[in-house]
Amino acid sequence: MGHDMSRQCLKPGRPDVVETNPDDATYTVISELTLTVGRSDDNTLIACAVDHPSLTPGEKWTEQPIRVLFTPDVTIQPQNDLPREGEKFIIQCIGNGNPKPTSYVWQKKDGELPLLAKVDGSFLLFEMLNKSDNGVYLCQADNGIGKMQGEYTLLVQDGPDNIADPTAMSTSSGVDHAVIGGVVAVIVFILLCLLIVLGRYLIRHKGTYLTHEAKGCDDAPDADTAIINAEGGHSGAEDKKEYFI
Incomplete structure (x- = not known):
């Protein structure tokens, strides 16, 4: 390195060491940098530039990547x-x-x-x-x-073509049959109740019709008179009665 030449690093370190060259009127300047690195510093570039009156800024510089193990x-x-x-x-x-x-x-x-x-x-x-x-x-x-x-x-999930357990299918089928049997029993019971109610209604309706049909027949001397009485003609017959004084 030339006379009075110094080397400056981008990060501060310990003071530079200046050594004279015995066979030349020049000096060697050693700058040392100590860093504490981590895994995130791997491949980080460290640059060093030389500053001297005979050089333009940035003319002499070098860089080195850090290899962190x-x-x-x-x-x-x-x-x-x-x-x-x-x-x-x-x-x-x-x-x-x-x-x-x-x-x-x-x-x-x-x-x-x-x-x-x-x-x-x-x-x-x-x-x-x-x-x-x-x-x-x-x-x-x-x-x-x-x-x-x-x-x-x-954690293995069920496959798309997973076959169900036959025992589970049998149990499920038995439950379904029991439910269907219960529903059928309820329907049959309801139908029987409806038939009983309908039968009682028909019996009562028929009795009323017969009673109405026989109305006025007890006092009628013949069939024509009975029909007239049943149709309300009894009161008309009374209107036709003649009274003698």
Whole structure:
């Protein structure tokens, strides 16, 4: 570096170190920057620019990305949000770390992996879902820096072509027959009651008709007189009576 040249970094650090060059009338200035970084600082660019009267601003500068190593974050992503019985289903273990995870370990909490479940790296494949597959599945990702674990709760839903239990169908059929039998019994009872009421009405109506028809026949000397009396002609006969003094 040239005489009196200094190097300035974008972030403040400890004081610069100035060294003379024994075989040249120049100086070397060393600026050091100490940072506390986290996983969010990975790939962040750090720039350093040289400021000197012989240079225009920004003429000499460089930048370097920060590489932060950290253990992976782990999430488990299902193929869809509605796993159905009898269908194929896949869940994937996603590890976000630096470096990228190279090892995945699958297991089922409080049990063993189903026989029809196959591990393919970060994927767990179910060839045919069953209600017995329900449970919590764990995936551990390892990237050499550390290990982290994620979990997923599988709850298998009824399939679209699920066949009902024959016992349940028989029970339901028995209940339906009982209900139908009760309804029929009520209808028959109502019909019987209507027939009884109708019969009593007809009997009473017929008695009244006969009594009305016989009215005036007891005092009539013949049939014609009886008809006249029944039609109210009795009073007319009285009007035709002759009185002798």
